[in-house]
Amino acid sequence: MDDATRDKLINYLGSFVTAARAAKVQQVLEKRTRHIAVVMEDFENSLNVSAVLRSCEAMGVQDVHIIENQFRNKLSAYVAKGGSKWLTVTKHNELESTNSSRCLQLLRDAGYQIWVTSPDQSAVDLNDVGVDSKIALVFGTEFDGASKEVLEMADKRVCLPMQGFTESYNVSVSVALCLHVLLRKLKDSEIDWCMSEEEKKQLTLEWYRKIVRRSDIHEVRFLSGI
Structure with missing residues (x-):
């Protein structure tokens, strides 16, 4: 057309x-905005997938990529609250394929830097990073985090500061908190983060x-x- x-x-x-x-x-x-894309790698709990989609839609992030290596997720209409219908959701779930590397390479070819959330000591506090480049923000599976494959492909490892004994946030909470930080930075900057006409x-x-x-x-x- x-x-x-x-x-x-x-x-x-x-x-x-x-x-x-x-x-x-x-x-x-x-x-x-399409300046930030969210990537979920092999989430086991479909309720978490649905919650992330709801947060992305509510916060204005258009593109979400779902990598399904081991797990196939059926979205919860109750949790997603219709959010997924307004998003551009791309699933990477080919059989006998390295879906993680394929997804990240597609994003890299589209001009995104690959940032993976990680609790390890080499990770940079998300509050301390700039947002000049387009960002594909990757969240690993609920229990084991990002795969070795994703960690090796990442341009940057990032984290949110933790103040208590608990070592991690629920993954859907983590997505919302990370997006809040990045979107605030983006909207306070002079970057043209809006979509084209x-x-x-x-x-x-x-x-x-x-x-x-x-x-x-x-x-x-x-x-x-x-």
Whole structure:
């Protein structure tokens, strides 16, 4: 579909969207970012996956990658609260494939630095790092953390300071805390962290397709009439 047709389709589907809903879509788009992507490596608990998706959506992070080497996760609608429907979620779960390295290489090729959360002594306090580069923030499995493969590919190991006897946060809490730190830094900077106008238009179309009932039928009718 060429850009002109896409724009006309957006306007057409938008005629089925209330003014308040359309305004909300644009409001959300203005605060969405692809400067940070979240990567979950082989989470065992699907409730944690759902909770992370909910946090990413609420905090304005558009892209989430789910690596499934051993575990396949079925999302919890109750926990996710519909958050996943507004995100760009990419699953890496090919059989007999090194999904972790494949995912991270794709992100690196797209211009992201690979940052992995790790409790080891070489990790840098997240509060002390800059956010000039695009960041793919990787969280390892709940019990063992990031795999050796991910740790070896990482450009940086980062951590959050811990003040108590407990050695780690729940992984979904950790994601939310890390994003809070990074997004605050990003929004306090002069970095252009917002999405491009083309990206906003593409997401507007995707979201209108989800908002409008029977949007597939409306779209076929519209395109057949061009």
